[in-house]
Amino acid sequence: MAGVQENEGxxxxxxxxxxxxxxxxxxxxxxPVGKDAPLFARMSAYIRPFANQIERLLETFRKIAFxxxxxxxxxxxTRLRADMESLFILITLGNLIGLPILPxxxxxxxxxYFMPQIASWKRRVxxxxxxxxxxxxxxxx
Amino acid sequence: MNTLFVLIIxxxxxxxxxxxxxxxxxxxxxxxxxxxxxxxxxxxxxxxFSPTDRNVLxxxxxxxxxxxxxxxxxxxxANLWGWLPALLWLLVGVSLIGxxxxxxxxxxxxxxxxxSLTAISHKLISPRTRTIFLVFIFVYLLMIVxxxxxxxxxxxxxxxxxxxxxxxxxxxxxxxxxxxxxxKMDLIVTTVITLGVTLLAILAGPLVAEGVRxxxxxxxxxxxxxxxxxxxxxxxxxxxxYMFWLLFTIVFSYLGATLPIWRFAQPVNYISFWVMALTIVxxxxxxxxxxxxxxxxxxxxxxxxKVFDAGTGGALQPLWPMLFVTIACGAxxxxxxxxxSVGTGRQLxxxxxxxxxxxxxxxxxxxxxxxxxxxxxxAGKLTGTAPAMFANGIGxxxxxxxxxxxxxxxxxxxxxxxxxxxxxxxxxxxMRVVLAEWLGEMWAPAKNIHIGTIISAILMIIIVLSGTxxxxxxxxxxxxxLMAALALMLVVLWLVEQxxxxxxxxxxxLFMYVTCIAANLVTAYNLYATxxxxxxxxxxxxxxxxxxAVMIVIAIFLDIAALYIGWDAWQAYKKMKAPKAAAAPAE
Numbered sequence: 001m002a003g004v005q006e007n008e009g010x011x012x013x014x015x016x017x018x019x020x021x022x023x024x025x026x027x028x029x030x031x032p033v034g035k036d037a038p039l040f041a042r043m044s045a046y047i048r049p050f051a052n053q054i055e056r057l058l059e060t061f062r063k064i065a066f067x068x069x070x071x072x073x074x075x076x077x078t079r080l081r082a083d084m085e086s087l088f089i090l091i092t093l094g095n096l097i098g099l100p101i102l103p104x105x106x107x108x109x110x111x112x113y114f115m116p117q118i119a120s121w122k123r124r125v126x127x128x129x130x131x132x133x134x135x136x137x138x139x140x141x
Numbered sequence: 142m143n144t145l146f147v148l149i150i151x152x153x154x155x156x157x158x159x160x161x162x163x164x165x166x167x168x169x170x171x172x173x174x175x176x177x178x179x180x181x182x183x184x185x186x187x188x189x190f191s192p193t194d195r196n197v198l199x200x201x202x203x204x205x206x207x208x209x210x211x212x213x214x215x216x217x218x219a220n221l222w223g224w225l226p227a228l229l230w231l232l233v234g235v236s237l238i239g240x241x242x243x244x245x246x247x248x249x250x251x252x253x254x255x256x257s258l259t260a261i262s263h264k265l266i267s268p269r270t271r272t273i274f275l276v277f278i279f280v281y282l283l284m285i286v287x288x289x290x291x292x293x294x295x296x297x298x299x300x301x302x303x304x305x306x307x308x309x310x311x312x313x314x315x316x317x318x319x320x321x322x323x324x325k326m327d328l329i330v331t332t333v334i335t336l337g338v339t340l341l342a343i344l345a346g347p348l349v350a351e352g353v354r355x356x357x358x359x360x361x362x363x364x365x366x367x368x369x370x371x372x373x374x375x376x377x378x379x380x381x382x383y384m385f386w387l388l389f390t391i392v393f394s395y396l397g398a399t400l401p402i403w404r405f406a407q408p409v410n411y412i413s414f415w416v417m418a419l420t421i422v423x424x425x426x427x428x429x430x431x432x433x434x435x436x437x438x439x440x441x442x443x444x445x446x447k448v449f450d451a452g453t454g455g456a457l458q459p460l461w462p463m464l465f466v467t468i469a470c471g472a473x474x475x476x477x478x479x480x481x482s483v484g485t486g487r488q489l490x491x492x493x494x495x496x497x498x499x500x501x502x503x504x505x506x507x508x509x510x511x512x513x514x515x516x517x518x519x520a521g522k523l524t525g526t527a528p529a530m531f532a533n534g535i536g537x538x539x540x541x542x543x544x545x546x547x548x549x550x551x552x553x554x555x556x557x558x559x560x561x562x563x564x565x566x567x568x569x570x571x572m573r574v575v576l577a578e579w580l581g582e583m584w585a586p587a588k589n590i591h592i593g594t595i596i597s598a599i600l601m602i603i604i605v606l607s608g609t610x611x612x613x614x615x616x617x618x619x620x621x622x623l624m625a626a627l628a629l630m631l632v633v634l635w636l637v638e639q640x641x642x643x644x645x646x647x648x649x650x651l652f653m654y655v656t657c658i659a660a661n662l663v664t665a666y667n668l669y670a671t672x673x674x675x676x677x678x679x680x681x682x683x684x685x686x687x688x689x690a691v692m693i694v695i696a697i698f699l700d701i702a703a704l705y706i707g708w709d710a711w712q713a714y715k716k717m718k719a720p721k722a723a724a725a726p727a728e
Binding site for chain 1: 184185186187188189190191193194196197198199200201202203204205257259260321322328332402403407410411414415418483
């Protein structure tokens with residue numbers, strides 16, 4: 001469905017000078033653009049496939065560079081935040097994993113706010129961990 | 142022979158191995174299925190288990206596995222046996238063994254709910270395998286801090302242009318941590334400021350060289366000198382200034398080991414990544430362009446093949462098995478299996494991403510090792526230490542862009558030292574973590590971060606002051622490659638359990654297992670023949686003798702531990718193959 005919409009979108013973007021170019025021309029190689037089409041439209045029809053490819057290539061490089069340089073920072077920041085949230089949920093809803101900490105009244109009052117996180121929090125807190133996890137294993141090449 | 146030709150050979154071999162071997166294993170044996178839910182989706186917690194784009198993961202995996210290892214190993218091996226054996230092992234090793242381990246360890250973790258390698262070994266082989274893995278990791282780390290500490294102290298001592306860059310890197314790293322995590326500054330702004338300052342300091346290194354040289358001379362007047370035995374059998378001094386720079390390295394690493402990761406270790410790692418990346422990209426481009434622009438800088442001067450047994454002074458250095466542990470990362474490395482299982486494997490969005498991420502990153506790491514090999518091959522006529530030859534080669538490549546070779550060499554030295562010191566601080570950090578895990582239950586103080594780090598640092602000093610770099614490096618390679626063989630052993634057992642073909646993992650495992658056990662025995666013999674046998678009883682060589690004895694014990698222990706795991710794996714295999722007992726009839 002998404003593909004169809006994309007093709008239709010591409011077709012409509014190329015509807016210039018009264019000529020509707022088929023979708024295959026947008027991504028294809030041979031481009032018999034009509035002589036009556038404006039110069040810009042004809043040029044863009046030729047250039048667009050290459051421009052799209054270059055754009056995709058640049059996007060790939062951007063992601064790889066991000067992965068090399070910043071992904072570990074993002075992971076660590078997320079981990080720091082998750083640890084703090086985890087601790088807070090533990091203080092308030094510890095009874096869910098067998099640690100009776102707060103009287104149930106307060107836990108129940110806070111429960112609705114934590115509902116979306118309960119499942120992933122339990123998985124995170126209760127899963128078995130390897131001893132070097134979270135110590136920057138990924139930093140040591 | 143020139144740099145471009147070797148690069149083309151390398152790229153073609155890697156392409157063929159990826160397209161026609163790795164892809165075949167992925168689709169026909171492992172049968173990666175994009176429709177199967179990965180642990181990242183099944184257990185998504187937004188932190189450790191989190192589906193991530195494969196391009197991002199590829200960059201992350203490459204960064205996680207590629208550091209000083211591929212550079213140092215290639216240089217050391219080319220120096221001993223010539224560039225041709227090193228090149229052949231890099232290309233054949235990565236094509237038949239290296240990618241198999243990284244990729245298969247990742248897929249095994251994915252299919253085993255994101256379990257770590259140690260947890261899988263506990264389940265597939267036996268509980269004691271996990272403990273043995275723990276000891277392997279500790280020895281691996283001890284040898285890496287020993288080898289790198291030795292190299293760092295030596296380079297900082299004889300290269301007065303380098304220390305300024307390292308001091309500024311430490312300060313810039315602290316600032317980067319503060320700016321990112323406390324002041325919440327933009328990553329790009331932080332990068333530009335801290336990286337810019339560090340690069341300026343590196344380039345300004347020659348300006349303060351005279352001052353550093355004078356400082357070293359003053360230190361050496363104190364006359365605190367001890368001696369060690371070189372691989373040639375020669376007895377050489379370690380001067381006071383050497384010990385000062387060793388202490389400097391340890392203080393730097395101590396900060397990395399005890400401060401929170403965000404405060405020091407990670408930002409220092411981040412800045413050093415950019416310094417190294419600039420050097421690698423510039424070096425690779427220079428190596429390609431040099432053929433056309435400055436052919437002299439691209440022509441190999443190192444001998445392609447020197448001798449089968451490169452041992453001197455009573456030591457043995459036969460090509461087999463020693464080449465295969467001297468070049469570890471770049472061809473195959475056990476550490477990658479840990480990263481693949483605990484780190485990247487838990488973030489794969491689709492099973493089909495494991496090939497480009499795991500195998501792709503491993504093949505790319507080989508290119509880094511190739512760069513180091515090219516650098517030393519063109520600088521082969523020069524004499525000096527491995528870092529010096531690497532830096533001179535890089536200086537030559539960068540001179541293609543009009544950069545003064547003196548500055549290019551300075552950048553080569555600095556980037557080399559930066560990447561090595563970054564790894565050393567992280568290795569010391571892991572050593573204290575492993576100590577806490579290993580001894581913490583029996584002796585509570587081992588859990589204290591300062592006590593754990595101090596014990597690790599003392600062990601590091603003993604190893605550095607006692608051993609030659611080559612033996613330390615080869616023992617590190619032995620531990621690392623044995624870990625790889627054991628990871629492959631796990632993969633084989635997993636494949637047997639899944640009733641899949643094991644050929645592509647079994648033969649590499651067998652080769653690495655036998656080779657590493659033999660290599661550790663050769664290293665033990667070398668230490669015995671060149672140090673213990675000849676220098677026992679000489680007071681000025683006390684450190685050398687103690688260190689050699691410790692390293693011999695470690696080498697033998699590694700082999701015995703590997704035999705234990707091999708035996709346990711054989712038992713586990715027989716159990717898997719044994720016909721299941723028929724269910725008892727219902728009464």
